[in-house]
Amino acid sequence: QVQVAESGGGLVQPGGSLRLSCAASGFTLDDYTVGWFRQAPGKEPEGVSCLMSTDGNTFYVDSVKGRFTISRDSAKNTVYLQMNNLKPEDTGIYYCAAALRRRLCGNYLSDHDYWGQGTQVTVSA
Numbered sequence: 001q002v003q004v005a006e007s008g009g010g011l012v013q014p015g016g017s018l019r020l021s022c023a024a025s026g027f028t029l030d031d032y033t034v035g036w037f038r039q040a041p042g043k044e045p046e047g048v049s050c051l052m053s054t055d056g057n058t059f060y061v062d063s064v065k066g067r068f069t070i071s072r073d074s075a076k077n078t079v080y081l082q083m084n085n086l087k088p089e090d091t092g093i094y095y096c097a098a099a100l101r102r103r104l105c106g107n108y109l110s111d112h113d114y115w116g117q118g119t120q121v122t123v124s125a
Contacts, residue, residue, distance in 0.1 A: 001025060001026055002025065002026030002027055002114065003024070003025055003026060003114060003116065004022055004023065004024050004025075004029075004096055004097070004098055004114050004115065004116045005022070005023050005025070005116050005117070006020060006021065006022055006094060006095060006096050006116045006117070006118055006119040007020070007021045007023070007119055008020040008021050008119060009094060009119030009120045009121045009122075010120075010121070010122070011122045011124065012086055012121070012122070012123055013123070013124070013125055014086060014087055014088060014123055014124075014125060015085055015086065016086050016123070017082070017083060017084045017085075017086065018083050018086065018121060019080055019081070019082045019083070020036070020080065020081040020083065020094055020096075020119060020121075021078050021079075021080055022034060022036070022078060022079040022080070022081075022096030022098075022116065023076070023077065023078045024077045024078070024098065024114075025077075027098075027114075028077065029072070029074075029077050029078065029079060029098060030053065030072070030074050030077075031053055031100060031101060032053050032098035032099060032100055032101070032102075032113070032114075033050065033051065033052050033053045033054070033098070033099045033100075033101070033102040033103075033104075033105065033106070034050070034051050034053075034070075034072070034079045034096060034097070034098050034099075035047050035049065035050040035051075035096070035097050035098075035099075035105055035106055035112065036048050036049045036050070036070065036081045036094060036095070036096055036097075037094070037095045037096075037097060037109060037115075038090070038092040038093070038094055038095075038121075039092050039093045039094075039095065039118070040089075040091065040092040041091075041092070043092075045093075045095060045108070045109055046061070047061065047105060047106065047107060048060065048061045048063075048064050048068065048081075048094075049061070049064065049068055049070040049081060050070070050105035050106075051070045051071070051072060051079060052102075052103075052105070053100075053101055053102070054101065054103060056072075058070050059105050063089070064083075064090075067083065067084050067085045067086075068081060068082065068083050068084070069081070069082040069084075070082075079096060081094070081096075083121070086121075086123045087123060088123045088124060089123075090121060090123050091121060091122050091123050091124070092120075092121060093118040093119070093120055093121075094118060094119050094120075094121055095109060095115050095116055095117075095118045096115065096116055097109050097111075097112035097114065097115035097116075098112055098113060098114045098115070099111060099112040099113055100113055
């Protein structure tokens, strides 16, 4: 079955860390530009980070720069989002999305070929 699946979410205190995983099955994730999106309660998903398939460049929204790191493990066919110094405003459902050889980061989940069901991240004391 061709799909991506997110995991690694949970409840964490402010200042804590989580590592989200986006595992692909049925296709090679190296060929895909992968984005992480965050959907806060009552809002539309917004892109927070992107890893380009073409040159490996990474992009981050200003609110997570210096705190989040996106990376790829080709052997595991997985992309990660390491999130450090988490803040309450980071709370939301996190989705990963993959687009075949896309040259730009997608602004919407629908810009991608595949996206998962999401994993919940809650940052609260």
